[in-house]
Amino acid sequence: MSMRNLFLLLLVANLALASWLGLRTPPPQLPLTGNSPGLVPIRLVGERAEPVSTPSTVVASPLTSGRALVAASACRRIGVLPDRAAALKLVAALDKVASATRIEADPERERVGFWVLIPPRSTRESAERTLQQVRQSGIQDVWLFRSGELENAISLGLYARMENAEKRRDAIANRGFRAEIRPRYSDRERQWVRVRLNDPDFDLRPLASGVDGVPGNVAISTEACADDLVASRP
Structure with a gap:
């Protein structure tokens, strides 16, 4: 066989092989994800990580909590008092140490x-x-x-x-x-005085027992400040 014929034969064979390879369907390529076994996720320089969401918790600041405690401890209930006259005298004596006072009366037989x-x-x-x-x-x-x-x-x-x-x-x-x-x-009516103090640490006992008509052993209790105890006088 001449060299020319051999060259033509090889050319035809290469073309046939190329055509056959081109007709084959390549296997599908699965996308690579961060969950693929054996793969480590790659993060580009400058890329920020997504924040992990966690349940939100509202925490009161120490300042807010402190104010609430002071407000809750600033109110007192004084009584039972003998009569309304004693209650009025006590309210007058509390004027300089309290931001609000209120006389309460309950009927009693x-x-x-x-x-x-x-x-x-x-x-x-x-x-x-x-x-x-x-x-x-x-x-x-x-x-x-x-x-x-x-x-x-x-x-x-x-x-x-x-x-x-x-x-x-x-x-x-x-x-x-x-x-x-x-x-x-x-x-008769049993009388109490409710008071909101300017200073929650103020000792009411000496002041109250010094008021005419108020017993020296009158009960004084700390209570939560009610919304209706406003800065007013009876």
Whole structure:
């Protein structure tokens, strides 16, 4: 075979091989990710890492917490006070050390003694006759209730202690009259003063006990400052 024919044969063979290789479909190339086994993620110079999200937590600053504690400890409740006059005097004495004061009152029914009495009669005439009979028996210091819830009852005395009332009842019974004991009540208001101090460390005891009408052992308690305790005077 001549050299020319050999060259042509090799050229045709190369062309055929090139065509065959070009017709083959290359295997799909999977994208490389940071999760691919055996691969280490590469970060370019100047590239910033994505921040890792964490649950947010709100933390009160020491200054805010301190103010809250001071505000909570700056209020006091003073009482029970004997009457409103004492409460008003105390408020006046607190004027220079407090930014706000408030008088509070709760109604209270207080037992002040024990009545010894003959129960109410059905009519005024019957009550008058019984009163006359009691006096004729030698029992003194008696009188007739003419109005109220004890109308037409006969009072035989008011006693502070139960044992004294019982003695009086028994003495009346020995004279032939049926008497009974009933508690006597008085309606009044219990008074307190609530105060917001300028200085939460101020000692209120000497000031309060020095006010006329305020007991030396009056209760003073620390309480949370209420929203309704505003800078005002009663």
